[in-house]
Amino acid sequence: MATIEQPVTPASNRGLFAGxxxxxxxxxxxxxxxxxPGTLLLLAFNLLPVxxxxxxxxxxxxxxxxxxxxxxxxxxxxxxxxxxxxxxGGLSLLAGAWMIxxxxxxxxxxxxxxxxxxxxxxxxxxxxALVLGFPDMLANGDEDLFRSxxxxxxxxxxxxxxxxxxxFLLANILFQDIHGKTTWRxxxxxxxxxxxxxxxxxxxxxxxxxxxxxxxxxAMLGVxxxxxxxxxxxxxxxxxxxxQWLGLEVPxxxxxxxxxxxxxxxxxxxxxxxxxxxxxxxGLGAVPRELYEAARIDGANRWELLRHITIPLVSPTxxxxxxxxxxGTFKAFNHIYVMTKVGRTLGFPQGTTMTSSILIxxxxxxxxQFGYASALAFVLTGVMLxxxxxxxxxxxxxxxxx
Amino acid sequence: xxxxxxxxxxxxxxxxxxxGIVQGLLYLVLTxxxxxxxxxxxxxxxxxxxxxxxxxxxxxxPAGLTxxxxxxxxxxxxxxxxxxxxxxxxxxxxxxxxxxxxxIPVNEVSRLVAERLEKKDLALPLNVLxxxxxxTNDGIQNYDRFVLxxxxxxxxxxxxxxxLGQWGGPDYAGAPRGRWGPHFRxxxxxxxQLVVKRGWNVWYMFFGNYIIAWRxxxxxxxxxxxxxxxxxxxxxxxxxxxxxxxAFARMQFPGKGLLFTAYLATYMIPWTVIMIPDYLIxxxxxxxxxxxxxxxxxxxxxxxxxxxxFMVNAFTVFLxxxxxxxxxxxxFDAALIDGCGHLRFLTQIVLPISRAPLMTVVILNxxxxxxxxxxxxxxxxxxxxxPITVGLSSFITEAxxxxxxxxxxxxxxxIPILVLYFFTQKQFTEGIATTGLKG
Numbered sequence: 001m002a003t004i005e006q007p008v009t010p011a012s013n014r015g016l017f018a019g020x021x022x023x024x025x026x027x028x029x030x031x032x033x034x035x036x037p038g039t040l041l042l043l044a045f046n047l048l049p050v051x052x053x054x055x056x057x058x059x060x061x062x063x064x065x066x067x068x069x070x071x072x073x074x075x076x077x078x079x080x081x082x083x084x085x086x087x088x089g090g091l092s093l094l095a096g097a098w099m100i101x102x103x104x105x106x107x108x109x110x111x112x113x114x115x116x117x118x119x120x121x122x123x124x125x126x127x128x129a130l131v132l133g134f135p136d137m138l139a140n141g142d143e144d145l146f147r148s149x150x151x152x153x154x155x156x157x158x159x160x161x162x163x164x165x166x167x168f169l170l171a172n173i174l175f176q177d178i179h180g181k182t183t184w185r186x187x188x189x190x191x192x193x194x195x196x197x198x199x200x201x202x203x204x205x206x207x208x209x210x211x212x213x214x215x216x217x218x219a220m221l222g223v224x225x226x227x228x229x230x231x232x233x234x235x236x237x238x239x240x241x242x243x244q245w246l247g248l249e250v251p252x253x254x255x256x257x258x259x260x261x262x263x264x265x266x267x268x269x270x271x272x273x274x275x276x277x278x279x280x281x282x283g284l285g286a287v288p289r290e291l292y293e294a295a296r297i298d299g300a301n302r303w304e305l306l307r308h309i310t311i312p313l314v315s316p317t318x319x320x321x322x323x324x325x326x327x328g329t330f331k332a333f334n335h336i337y338v339m340t341k342v343g344r345t346l347g348f349p350q351g352t353t354m355t356s357s358i359l360i361x362x363x364x365x366x367x368x369q370f371g372y373a374s375a376l377a378f379v380l381t382g383v384m385l386x387x388x389x390x391x392x393x394x395x396x397x398x399x400x401x402x
Numbered sequence: 403x404x405x406x407x408x409x410x411x412x413x414x415x416x417x418x419x420x421x422g423i424v425q426g427l428l429y430l431v432l433t434x435x436x437x438x439x440x441x442x443x444x445x446x447x448x449x450x451x452x453x454x455x456x457x458x459x460x461x462x463x464p465a466g467l468t469x470x471x472x473x474x475x476x477x478x479x480x481x482x483x484x485x486x487x488x489x490x491x492x493x494x495x496x497x498x499x500x501x502x503x504x505x506i507p508v509n510e511v512s513r514l515v516a517e518r519l520e521k522k523d524l525a526l527p528l529n530v531l532x533x534x535x536x537x538t539n540d541g542i543q544n545y546d547r548f549v550l551x552x553x554x555x556x557x558x559x560x561x562x563x564x565x566l567g568q569w570g571g572p573d574y575a576g577a578p579r580g581r582w583g584p585h586f587r588x589x590x591x592x593x594x595q596l597v598v599k600r601g602w603n604v605w606y607m608f609f610g611n612y613i614i615a616w617r618x619x620x621x622x623x624x625x626x627x628x629x630x631x632x633x634x635x636x637x638x639x640x641x642x643x644x645x646x647x648x649a650f651a652r653m654q655f656p657g658k659g660l661l662f663t664a665y666l667a668t669y670m671i672p673w674t675v676i677m678i679p680d681y682l683i684x685x686x687x688x689x690x691x692x693x694x695x696x697x698x699x700x701x702x703x704x705x706x707x708x709x710x711x712f713m714v715n716a717f718t719v720f721l722x723x724x725x726x727x728x729x730x731x732x733x734f735d736a737a738l739i740d741g742c743g744h745l746r747f748l749t750q751i752v753l754p755i756s757r758a759p760l761m762t763v764v765i766l767n768x769x770x771x772x773x774x775x776x777x778x779x780x781x782x783x784x785x786x787x788x789p790i791t792v793g794l795s796s797f798i799t800e801a802x803x804x805x806x807x808x809x810x811x812x813x814x815x816x817i818p819i820l821v822l823y824f825f826t827q828k829q830f831t832e833g834i835a836t837t838g839l840k841g
Contacts, residue, residue, distance in 0.1 A: 047664065187440060189831060191439055193769070193823045194819070202812055216462075337776070337795070374678050
């Protein structure tokens, strides 16, 4: 009991810092001291640079700061001001219509009709605005930007769904009662752990048209030399390639991503399936066992257990992985750089692997257009934010947070 | 009665068989998946053991991974090299005149060396001309320069004095010290003759590609750089992270909510946006240090630019704060009564019980730091502080067609992180899993 009666340390008895109030001030000061190093660094290299980036983006800035050109860089990227108004306005109207539509509940039946009408109206106007503005934007804006967005879109679409499905299946298998769980986990996790530059270099040599492993295997299966795919050297879209293979004429718009991009997508899936599976495993572990038992007593079979218990209950994980996957494809740099750039030009072949982040790097680093690259970065951020917003809305009511 | 037990038995057997099939299928799928996950590593290791010729001839299994090259070696041999004065030196290097010359016949080389010779249009048998110079003129022991030439082409130079037993052997055309060919060692040196022992160094022969890659790409320097950069970044992140996380989790102060939101906001800022201003800030700091302190490369091309911007990250702060906040208040109250301040409480009580989250922080930040490519690409343009990722990516450009060397370089780059992974794989996967759940 001696400890309790022991007087408060002498330092805290003195002057300003005396008493309870003093202790609070002292604690606050100490807290600021604790936060100082981290906050300074965050301010200097994370928060203030956002403002600085905007400042750069409204200037003509090639290594040295040039003239103030206002939104010139943005307009160079997105076309005429009216195009931007049409497209952004149209998209907002569509989003608004969708939100109003979702907000209509049976209880609001009185105003429901009115709201429905409003939503329909917004839908029509928004759609019209898009139809009117978008072609103009494509025509007036930076062709490279839209092309890179399309490529990034293909990249996301090729990567994320497959990645999610495969890792979900893998996690479910690993979650069963099997031997050597740790060993399997180590093996599947290896691709994620490997240094990106190294594993991308390895895959580059695997995709090598003449001596790479994949084409060696294809040659063994009887594919003749002139029919071997060129992988990272192939700029033709896979739609067109499949068409050629089947002997069909495929229209240009259905060409799809280039085979080179497909190779990058395969690499990406290889890296992230194990990683996603580990996260899914944690999600599966959090599902209460009793639910399965109860359902089994009610006579549910394996498929029903999966469909009605597992999938809904791991939906937060699915949502998280989807979001991270999509944002990851927008940010991806290292492996695309190694697989397509090294020894060649950015976006090789023929710019068909020029995703948005590579495009920004190209403007920044190869062309030294700091202002324009910053503007592009903000445009890309806008796209990413809208995607996140859409994903949030879509997942609303579908993601079950227990 | 009998019949019912029989049916029950057959039921359970049926069930067992079905279960067995399902299990078998599961293992089959798992194995196939594991093969897909692993085969690039196998390909990397296989290719790194091939010679250039084997790779271009699409040989699947390299001879270097069989016993043949290491067992069918001609026995160790002592060669006496007569050194006699040179009078007419017409070699490619006109700037010096050697005193003595002698010949080492090379009749047999390893496959790797043979291929490298072929590339340079050299054929066996090879006569390596050894030229000795003496600038102090006091006998063979003090010849201070030896030059080896093959077909009057410079192969290797020693600028140091010859020391018995130290000489690795001639460099065959371009390879840095080709000790994996036959391996030569000077065992006796007298003014008019050298006694050279010819043998084979199996170790060097086996790791030939790795040694070439290591030397050609300067991986020693890059690995050191990467290690320092990674360690400094981790240290910075842990210090700033624990302090900030502790303040957010256990201290009361005005503006807490606002500051926390600011930290949260940095989590959302995409790297592409701040990359350019960060680069300009580094350039600005560099110029500032140059003008005020007269220091060049205080930031650019230095560890400062490579580590300091990454010495804090919001993710670490969140992860640790989450953990710190779960520590029971009673523990702190008890410590306070014992006259323990926040700092002491943090270092002596909180940190020791937070080993698991700290481990996660260390591992994840370690991987990120070791992996970073874009930023070092931007803020370094000399080799001084170039990390291994940039080193490897420029080596890929340089070696372009020599896939076997690129693969050897990839192995070198990957090994440190794989070692870290195997030792910490439990915390590793658990850390990843928790980060995923936190979202």
